Amino acid sequence: MNLVKPVRRFWWWCQSFLKKQQKLIFSAGLAGILLFVLLNNVLPLLPQFKSKKSLGIVGQYTLNTLPRQLTPTLGRGLFRLTDSGEVSADLAQGYQLADNGSRYLVYLSPEVFWNDGTPIISRDLAFDLPEVTVSYPDERTIEFRLTQPYSPFLTLLTRPVFKDKTIGAGEYSIKTISWQGPYLKRLRLTGKNQELDYRFYLSNPAAWLGFRLGEVDRLENLIINPLNESWQNKVEVTGNLNRQAYLVVLFNLTDGNLANKSLRQALAYAIKNKSGDTAGRALSPISPDSWAFNPNVKPYNYNPQQAKTLLEKFEAESSAGGLPAQAGRLALTLGTSASFLELAEAVAASWQETLNLQVSVKTVNSIEPGWQAILVAQEIPPDPDQHALWHSTQPTNLTHYSDLKVDKLLEDGRQISDQARRREIYQDFQRFLVEDSPAIFLSHPVTYTITRK
Incomplete structure (x- = not known):
């Protein structure tokens, strides 16, 4: 009997509290549901803040001739190069050589995706290769027919690939490109959390001038160090032996x-x-x-x-x-x-x-x-x-x-x-x-x- 009375009092207290605060409780529950919907469905559609980096590179390049150290940033290719220059699989899981080295059958790896989340199929891939005929026997196979055997051919397939010329298979996609004649002038890449803005300079002095003017905050691929003593405390300098x-x-x-x-x-x-x-x-x-x-x-x-x-x-x-x-x-x-x-x-x-x-x-x-x-x-x-x-x-x-x-x-x-x-x-x-x-x-x-x- 002594145990029943406290339980009843607690139950009456809960009923009284819920009756008095039902509007507040309903409002809080509704707000929680709306917040859940907002976080999961609306926020991903809004523009996201991304950190930005502006970088300068010295040299005349096209998308197919970028320095090897930049290629992984731009995206993945069917194959990739090892440090010793050998070709290994990347988006492709392998290949078959036929017709005395003049025909290559390249097989895509299963479960590979563009960075927009769509699966990569063979017909997504466009190739601009002189004297090479490209066909797509099925969604996982690409056939390359060469006019004559060319043993370095697979190195051409290490170049990053894109869908619709912008969507990559790596961390970044191409946002904009500008050209100076046949060579890159500016290349802007966008990723999930970061944007990279590359400017290309014809010479070391031109790149250093762009750095001093604030066009870029980082210079890469400089063969000479243009710094004088007045800049020593304003920048960080690293040097690496380039055996390529x-x-x-x-x-x-x-x-x-x-x-x-x-x-x-x-x-x-x-x-x-x-x-x-x-x-x-x-x-x-x-x-x-x-x-x-x-x-x-x-x-x-x-x-x-x-x-x-x-x-x-x-x-x-x-x-x-x-x-x-x-x-x-x-x-x-x-x-x-x-x-x-x-x-x-x-x-x-x-x-x-x-x-x-x-x-x-x-x-x-x-x-x-x-x-x-x-x-x-x-x-x-x-x-x-x-x-x-x-x-x-x-x-x-x-x-x-x-x-x-x-x-x-x-x-x-x-x-x-x-x-x-x-x-x-x-x-x-x-x-x-x-x-x-x-x-x-x-x-x-x-x-x-x-x-x-």
């Missing part, structure tokens, strides 16, 4: 003197300090990280005695060949851009000191008629195929280098699919090319990133 590019002295082999191999080798041996350290030294046109790199090519370490011996050999060969005797010291002109002027002057000083040559350094914006030697930076293609740079038939072979053995190796290397055989081909290619010295490979550059604090 090299600094090189190219020779014009149509020049009467530089057509001689002994002279070119003498100039190679005569350069001091080709790189600040061993890790940064470039030995060949293929990256030391590549699966095809040959570490056993002739290194041309500084050797003044060997350089002088080869110069004497050049003079003897020139005399025996009926060339007119050189009056006074041999004269050379070394061209370069303003960015590499200091390095070019150091190379010229080595040639003058070691070989007693008369060397003038000239700042140029492009290759001029009658040029002799030029110091430039060259990006390394992701595949070891170097046909465009060194085959005798190619207009992009700036040195006019011509060798039947090298031509044959370059032709075979892009037609044979077996990687072990390709490795042998490109190791031979490097050995013959470096021996002939149409160029002096100096170093892999340090590229800088500058971020405003």
